[in-house]
Amino acid sequence: MSRGIAGKALLALACTVAAATPALAASHVFLVQNSGWMEPFFGDPASQYKPLVAEVANAAVQPGDALVLAAFNQGLPGAPSPRALLAQKAGDKPVREAVAAALAPLEVARKPNGGAMADTDLGEAVGSAIGQALGGKPGLVWLFTNNRNSPNNDQATAQRNREFYQLIHTGPDIAKAIAFPLHMPVKGARYSANGLMVYVFAVREEGRRELDALLKSGRLQKVITERPARLKPLDQDTVRLVPTRVENVPGVVFATLPDGRLRADVDAQATAKGPAPAARITWRLENAIYPYTIASARIAAQSSIAGAVQPIGLASNDVKALAPGQPQPLASTLQLPVANLPGKWSLAALQSAGSAQVLPGRIDVQLADQRLELSQAFRQRMATLFPGDPLPDIFTPPERIQGSRAVLPVEVRLQHGAGPLLAALGGLFALLAAGAALLVAATRGRKVIVTVEGEQRTVHTKAGARTPLYDRAGNKVAELRTTLFGHALTDLREGAQVRIGK
Template identity: 40%
Template sequence: MQKLFWLVGLTVALCAQSAFGVNHAILVQNSGWMEPFYTDGASQLKPLVAATAERIATGSDRVMVLSFNQTSERNVSPTLVYDGRAGGDLGASISKIEIAFKQPGKAMADTDFNEAVSKTISGPLKGQPGILWIFTNNKNSPNNSAETASKNREFYSLIHREPSIKRSLAFPLTMPVKGKTYAANGLMVYALAYGDEADRALKALVASKRLREVFTQQPAQLKPLDRESVRLLPKSVINAPNTSASLGGDGRTLLLDIDASHQTNAVQIVAQVENMFYPFEIQAAQLRADVHGTGWSNNLALSPRTINSLAPGAVSDVTISLPVRADFPNPWSLKALTEFGRQIVVPAKVVLRLEGQQLVVDRAFQERLTKIFPGDPLPDVFVPPASAAVSTVELPLLIRVNYPLYPLLAAIGLLFGAAGLLTYLLVRARKPVSYELRVNGLLRRISVGAFAEVPVFSPEGKQIATITRRGGAPTVAQVAKGHSVELI
């Protein structure tokens, strides 16, 4: 099986990109175990499959519908019944799926999950990324094996350990049906993301409202269990005035808003750690955290450093001491003048690790499964793999330094004040001042402005001297021979 997936992965690297958007392969089990879902007139299996196909696919997505059981001498599995875009005769194609038989007139077909998954990837998907939607009553019984529990474990091993399957979800659904041979209380829908593109598409689809119109219950996350385990919900800042911490619109990014006039070397944030691993309770884990910026990184001090008995969706308070290592201009410096009234944004990220992580299936979820699959040891196979002992969460951090307007207003006021004073002094300095002169022994009065020259004439009208004034007192210059001019 591992060799097949390795070969398919090589095919992915060599294949040309599909002309479609996201590939959706819908696998509908039609082996003998599914008999009541096809023979009970009140069964909602086919309407559910059709509604799912309509909700998951957009106009450019490719939808493939396959029935699956187990290949035998006269029976081929899986069988492609529809390939195209959503709409058209998709519903009609789904309505034609019926119980399969090993050969005409013989026993109903058995079930082989692993065969259905591998042949769908290597066949209709042609090794390209895609989301596999599996509708099943969760009885994996190749060759009519009665050991459905152990066969289920083989399937779960594929889900958890196959590296090309990036994300695995399960939707347990209540659907009581009674057939001629068997009865059931419900079924399971699996969503397996094959490849990175499918992983991103499935994650976005779960976050959207489209899928919730069909599956009203939150899906169980089977994979990944080594990342995206928790998120931080900032509540308050306890040691820095005019500083706040909040959560971005994406529900993940941490926003730290700092007033530039109240800078600090470290900010203590009270936050909540929320368990995102539905349906798993984080029974125990050790918390470790680091922050990484451009050219710097720090370990984060946390209190407390442990998580205990954190149910899915529940929160636990933690205090984080976050160093603020960034060179922000002083609000009163010339360098910061252009930033007043603006915001400097410093991107960073917080890496949170849960070490020694112990996960157990939530009790309420186990009780729900027991009602849908009575006597089926399904909760026993919801066992996280060894790789789930550590989970890592990378949370974007934006440190936003806000520069207030008042230093700029004060600087502008000082600038205008200085300009006004200088203008006043210049006007006053240029105003003419009256001085007394003694010209050839006779007294005269003369007015001289700043930076001006005034000629002195004799009674005959001849210029005999010049009074020059710069910024201060005037001086006498260029006195003609035979004349005397002096300032009094």
């Protein structure tokens, strides 16, 4: 398809979105294939193709989200693709009804003039959704296809697949991509099919977080029960560590939290008296990148707790033939950096006295020289659902991905007890009491007897005061200075007879 035709098709889609949701970029774009290869999905009265799209949209789109629904095949002069069917902002009403109504009249597309059924261009459709419907902004692109990618009825589908492959794996816009191969046998007047593929492409990091949140919510799994197959990324979170056995050490009690995190309850008093505790932990190393088998890799791990980074001793540094769903036991030694933990007299310890001071940390797992292989079980499933279709090559891992990283959060709870706090409070109270005593002494009135030229007088004074003393003629002869610790005569006139006391 020429760039001019592509531009017209993309402009038509973008204008539809802008008219329906002004000043709001779509966060979901649903691309529904209606090329000639999809004839059985439209012609079979028992086909669940359209109902599936409506249910997936209803599960994924939340109130306030913007969505675009578009049919796609291959754009030609007079027949742009993708073609928007619906563009709106979701309200409180279910999305299901709106999507179903928009899909109801959709039929298999035909080429202009000739009347032959339209061809398919998957890359064109996804590129249009990212560049125009989303306008380059974050969001999710959903692709419903029978996996046949043949623009201009080109039989060199392998080359077309590689182009689609490059768009997904090396395109900078797609941060995450997953696929659901679904069993959907349909039979039409001309063709039949066994399966349908649903792809989800998360655009940019915000789109990735949106997809992760959707998968975590479980809403999509109520519609699609098939396990998602990961396409991208293949260099992050490829493995998962699950503690299965922990040998506690004096002063430290380990536990596994419901979310899989490892927690260590540390008695600060006990650990302060001995060497840094080292616990033996046996993990279940799980392959987290279905549908790939980690054929081989070198593994290393380190902990980062209280600002201290330390290597974790592993019983084995090799991973071999780790298939999805088949965990491998891994023994390790984890040493807690006691020297870096806050002391019992630290402000943090005093603030958390009587309760646990929580120190977040993590365990980093690195896989190097990683070699991935598509699992045989997945290959067989794809061959059953899409017989003779080379598109599963899209799951072939890129050669540049030879390493990956996984992170396990760790929580260290430091138990200091209330002793230091009570001692600190006792010292504070003593200091306050001494201060109060000084304050009373400073403000309390005092009586002092002084003798001026043989005459005894009683002078009322207080700490910090300077009291002048006069003789019978009214002349100043001295000054009485009073402090917290006593009295003294100052500025004594020469020859004057003045003393303190009788």
